[in-house]
Amino acid sequence: MPDIFGIPPQALFGQLLLGLINGAFYALLSLGLAVIFGLLNIINFTHGAQYMMGAFVAWMLLNWLGVGYWWALLIVPVTVGLTGILIERTMLHRLYKLDHLYGLLLTFGIALIIQGVFRNQFGSSGLPYGIPAQLRGGTDLGFMFMPNYRGWVVVVSLVVCLATWFVIEKTKLGSYLRAATENPALVQSFGINVPRMITLTYGFGVGLAAFTGVLAAPIYQVSPLMGADLIIIVFAVVVIGGMGSIMGSILTGFGLGIIEGLTKVFYPEASSTVIFVIMVIVLLIKPAGLFGRAR
C-alpha cells in the first residue's frame, strides 16, 4: 500500500484510533458542559476540577476502602454529583437572576478551592491507579497493539453519550428539560418542579464529569491538576461546536480528538494548539459554531 504523506497507512489507522480515544474524553466533558449550559445558562468552570475529583474519589475508594474500578464507575458519579448538587443548592442558585458572567466567576473560584485543597492533601506528583484486571493486556490488531482498556473507553463513552442524547432528545423527561430551557415559567405552570429539575441537571452534568475522571484514572496519573488545562481545551471544543445541540457536542468532541491525533503524527509541535487554531477558523467562518444557533 502506498504511504500517505510518508506515513504507512497501518500506522495512520493506529493514530486515528488513538485520536478517537482522546475524542471520547472531549465528547464526555463537553457534553456535560452543554447539558448544564442548556438549563442553567452557566458555563461550569468547575467541570475540570470535578473531573479530577472523579479520578481521586476512585483512587480513595480503592486505596482506603478496597472498592475496585467497577463499583467506582457507579459510586463515583453519584458521590461527586451529590457534591455538585450541594454547590448548586447553596451557591449557584442564588445567581440565576444575575448576569451569567457571575456564574462563570463563581465556578472559577470553586475550581481554585477544590484544586488547591487536593494539592495540599495529595501533593502534585500524582498517584497511580492500575488498570482493572479484566481489561489488562491488549489485542494485536495487525496494524497496532491496542490496549484493551482503551478500547473499553471508546465503547463505554459512545454508549454514555448516545444514551444521554436519547434521554434528552427522545424521552418525555427530555422534552420537559428542553421545554424548561425555552420557557421555565410555562413548564412550572404545568406543575413541574423546575428548580428541582435544574438542581438534578447540574448534578447529572457533574456526575458525567466525574465518570469521565474514573475512566481517565487508569490511563493518566491521578493528579490534582489533571483537569485544569483540559477544561480550557474543552471550552474551545464547546466554542467550535456551539452548545445548541447535544449531538453537536458529541460529534465535535470525537472529531477534534481525531484531528488532534493526526496532528501528533504530522506536526507534533502543534498538537497542543491545533484545537485553538481550529477555533479561530470556525469563528471567522461561522461565529455561532458548527452546530450552534446564533444567540
Add this chain to the structure above:
Amino acid sequence: MKTLKSALLGAVALAAVAAAPAMAQTNVKIGVLSDMSSLYTDLAGAGSVLAARMAADDFGAAAKGIRVEFVSADHQNKADVGSNIARQWYDRDGVDMIVDVPNSGVALAVNGVTREKNKVFLVSGAATSALTGEQCSPNTVHWTYDTWALANGTGKAIVQTGGDTWFFLTADYAFGHQLEADTTNVVKAMGGRVLGGVRAPLNTNDFSSFLLQAQSSRAKIIGLANAGGDTVNSIKQAAEFGIVRRGQSLAGLLVFLTDVHGLGLETAQGLIMTEAFYWDQSDASRAFAKRFAAANKGIHPTMVHAGVYSSVTHYLKAIEATKSAADGKAVVEKMKATPTDDPLFGKGEIRKDGRKIHDMYLFEVKKPSESKGAWDYYKTRATIPAAQAFRPLNEGKCPLVGG
C-alpha cells in the same frame, strides 16, 4: 595586606580556640527555599528543610560555637516569587545562605540576587548546567547534579552496554531541547545512532501517539527528555502499550526516586536513569535514610535531599573556619579550598566554576520480584567516576575559569 589579614584571622582563631568556653558565637541563618506545594514537593520540599536541620545537628554546630537558625519558604515555581523572597531574606531577615531551590528558572533568579548581595547559594534541586556555565557566580555552588551530568551518564553508559540506537521523546521547550541535544552528543560520540525523535508539548496528557512513533522507529532505547508529570505519564503509558515488554528500553533523563515510588515497580521496571545518590548504597546512607524517613512521612531521601544535607555540612565546615558568614564570596572560596567529605557523597571537591564533583551512578529500576520491600527500587548498573561525570571545566564558558 592579605597576609596581614590572614595572620590576624589566624590569631583570632587561635584566641578563640584558647578561650573556647567563653568565645563569641558565630550566628548563621540558613534559608531553605523550595517547592512546598507543587511538582517538586516530594523530591525536595519539606524533606529539604529536614535534611538541612539534620546536617546542622550532625555537624554539632552548637558545640562548635555556631548558632544555626533556619527559615523556609515556598517559591511556587515562580521566578519572580523566588527572587522576591531571596531579596527580602537577604535585605531584611539577615539570611546568610540559601539552599536547594528546585526549578531552574527560580534558581537562576536566586543566583543573580545572591551575587548582588554577596551571600551564598547552594543549589541541590535545580538541573540547569547554566549555573556553572555562562551564569556561574563566585557565590554559588551547584551541588548534586545537572543536565549535562544526567545526559552524559545515561547516554554513555547505555551505549556502552549495547543500547546504540535511540529515539527521543522530548518536552518541547528549552529544557527538553537542551537535554536532548546533550544526550545526542554523547550518544554520537560513543558511536551510537539517533533514529529520530518527537517533540511533545509540555503537559501533554496522552503520549500514546508519540509512543507508537517511537515503537515503529525500532530504536533500542527511547530517551525521555522530559520531566515531572510528563515523564510519569509517558512511562505509565509505555507500560500500557507493552513497549518495554516488547524489547525496547526507556531511559529517563530526569527521574527521581519519588517518581518511581509514584509509578510503582510494576510500571517503572526496567527504567534506566542517572542519579548522584541512592539511599541503599552504604551503611552510612542507610542509617541516614532510616532517620530521615522516620521524620518525613516515610518518604525516603532523594538525591536532592542528600545534596542539601551534604552541602549544608560542608558550608558549616567553612563557617567554622572563617568564623563569619558575612562575606559570602569568602565563605565560598573557603568551601572551594577545602576538599569535601561527608557520609553521603564521600570525598570530593568543588571546582572553580562552582561545580561540586563526585561520582554519579547509573541505576535500573528493579522488577517487582527483585524488590525486597517498600522503597527497595534500584540496582546499580554502573558507577561513573567523578572525573568523567561532569562537564569539563573548559567547556562551560564560565567567566570565572581562566580569568
Add this chain to the structure above:
Amino acid sequence: MSGEPAQASNETGMPRHQRLILGALVAALIVLPYILYPVFLMKVLCFALFACAFNLLIGYVGLLSFGHALFFGWAAYVSAHSAKVWGWPPEFAILGGAATAFVLGIAVGALAIRRQGIYFAMITLALAQMAFFFALQAPFTGGEDGIQAVPRRPLFGFIDISNDTTFYYVVLTVFLAGFALIYRIVHSPFGQVLKAIRENEPRTISLGYRVNHYKLLAFVLSASLAGLAGSTKVFVTQLASLTDVQWQMSGEVVLMTLVGGLGTMFGPVVGAFFVITMQTYLATMGEWVLVIQGVIFVIVVLSFRRGIVGEIAAWWKSRNGA
C-alpha cells in the same frame, strides 16, 4: 501613549470627593517608598495599571476577558528581550512591549467580539492558552527559565533607574499617566457609548452606533494598557517568565478587579494592592494562597458583588442621601 494631564479631566467635571481621594492617593504614593519596600510597591502599581486596563473592558463595556495575561505576558517578553538581547533603552523597550500588545489586541479583539457574554470569555481564555503554548515553545522566551536579569539601563540616557526608589517614581509616573488616560476614556463621549453598549447592546445598535467598532477599540485600548503594565513590570522584577502568560494570571487580574469593585475608578487599584499584599505576605503558606483566592472569589460573587470601593461608595451615597 500621551500622559493626558489630570487637570483636563477636572475640567470635564471630576466630582469633588473623587478629586480629594485622588489627591490623597497621589500624596500617599509619593511618600510610601520611604515606609514600605519599593519593589513591592512597584509591583502593586504595575498590577494596579493592569487591573485598571482590564476594568475598562469589564466595568465599562461589560466584556469579561479571561485572557488578559496574553497581553501582559507577551508585552513583558518583548520588552525583556529587546532590552536584554537587542540592548534597547528602557523607554523604547516599554513602548515596544505596549505596541506588541496593541497589535495582539487587534487580532484577538477582532476574533473575540464576534461572540458575546460567556462565549467571549471562553474565546479569550482559549486564545490566551494558545499564546501560552507559543511562549512555552518559542526559543527566545527561555522556556521555564524565562528571560532573566533584564538590565536597568539609564532612562532617556540620563536617569539612573538602578536605584529602586528612583525607579519607583518612574513607575508611578507611568501608572498615573495610564490611569489618567483611562479616566479620560471613560468620561469621554466614547466612554458614554461604551456604557450604553454595556447597558443595552441592541438598543445602542438601533441608535445607529457601529457597536463592534466601539468594542474593538475599547478592547485594543485595554490590551495596550495591559501591555504597558506588563512591559513596565519587566524592569521592576528584571524578569519575564511563563507566570506572566499563564491563565492563573488572567484569573488574578479578574480577582483584583472584582475585589476592588467592577466599574469603579479606584476599585482595581485597591484590589491590586489587596491581592499582591496577600500573595507577598502569605507566600510561606504556599498552595493555600490559591485556595484563599478561590474563597475570596466565592464570597465576593455571592455577597459582595460591588467590591470594596463599590460598597464604600454605596454606603457613602446612602449616608448622604438619608
